[in-house]
Amino acid sequence: MTSSTAETKLPQKPKPHIAKQGHPSGDKRFKALEMTMKRNQYRPDALIEVLHKAQETFGYLEEDVLLFIARGLKLPLSRVYGVATFYHLFSLKPSGVHTCVVCLGTACYVKGAAAVLESMTKQTQISVGETTADGQISLMSARCIGACGLAPAVVFDGSVAGKQTPESVIERVQAWLPEEAS
Ligand code: FES
Numbered sequence: 514m515t516s517s518t519a520e521t522k523l524p525q526k527p528k529p530h531i532a533k534q535g536h537p538s539g540d541k542r543f544k545a546l547e548m549t550m551k552r553n554q555y556r557p558d559a560l561i562e563v564l565h566k567a568q569e570t571f572g573y574l575e576e577d578v579l580l581f582i583a584r585g586l587k588l589p590l591s592r593v594y595g596v597a598t599f600y601h602l603f604s605l606k607p608s609g610v611h612t613c614v615v616c617l618g619t620a621c622y623v624k625g626a627a628a629v630l631e632s633m634t635k636q637t638q639i640s641v642g643e644t645t646a647d648g649q650i651s652l653m654s655a656r657c658i659g660a661c662g663l664a665p666a667v668v669f670d671g672s673v674a675g676k677q678t679p680e681s682v683i684e685r686v687q688a689w690l691p692e693e694a695s
Contacts, residue, residue, distance in 0.1 A: 536581060541659030542570045543581060550585040557586045564597055572614035572653030572668070573604045607651030609644040611689045613637075613682075614668040618657030621665040625678070629665050630654065632679030636686050649689060 536543035549566040553559030563586065567578050574597050583590040597603045615621075615630045634640055637650050644651040660666040663675025669685055 536577075538577075543578075545570050545657065545659050546578070546581065547585065550582070555586055557588050560586055560588065560593065560596055561600075564593075564600075564603055568603055569656045570658060572612070572655045573607050573651075575606055604642070604653075607644060607653065608648065609651030610649050611670055612651045612653065612668070613670075613686065614653045614655050614658070615641075615682075616656070616658045616660070616664070616666045616668070617654045618661070618664075620657070620661035624664040626665040628679050629667065629677050629682055633682050633686065636683050650686065 535547065546563065546567055549563050550559065553562060560582070563582050564574065567574055567582060571578055579593050579597060580590060582588075583593045586593075597605060613633060615626060615633060617626050617630065630641070633652055637645055637652055639645055639650070639652050641652055641654045655668070658666055658668060658673060660673050660675060663673065665677050666673055666675050667677045667682060667685075668674070674681075674685070
């Protein structure tokens with residue numbers, strides 16, 4: 514005997530949100546952002562909280578990040594961009610040619626991130642959130658960039674570098690500086 518009820522299809526669950534598929538770059542920081550959106554059930558009114566998380570995680574809000582948030586919360590990019598530019602606590606693209614984001618999350622902090630940051634500030638003579646006078650380097654901090662196993666981690670021009678030391682970051686920065694300045 515055949516039962517037609519056995520073949521009755523259950524109503525389809527809504528398709529997973531596009532943001533749940535992560536970011537094509539594979540950058541783990543987008544996962545942290547995704548978790549925040551998920552925790553807020555992808556509600557558009559969580560925009561400010563999500564932007565905060567993004568700023569904390571990436572150090573600044575580049576267009577790719579704003580786009581990811583817009584998709585996740587189903588908001589027009591113009592709205593996300595508008596809110597991000599309205600509040601001065603959010604910074605869009607750093608002005609330096611090169612960017613250095615030092616992770617100050619717990620795992621990195623425990624493994625010496627403070628000394629790494631101090632070394633960077635001494636070498637560049639700028640504080641977090643600033644750009645060198647010659648416009649070469651912007652220095653930022655973040656709270657957990659999703660690479661705790663590599664602590665202390667620093668993101669140089671978008672690439673995560675693990676197990677950094679006060680000496681290794683100086684080497685990296687010197688390579689960015691014009692010959693006569695390094
Ligand atoms: S605390 Fe620095 S990567 Fe997680």
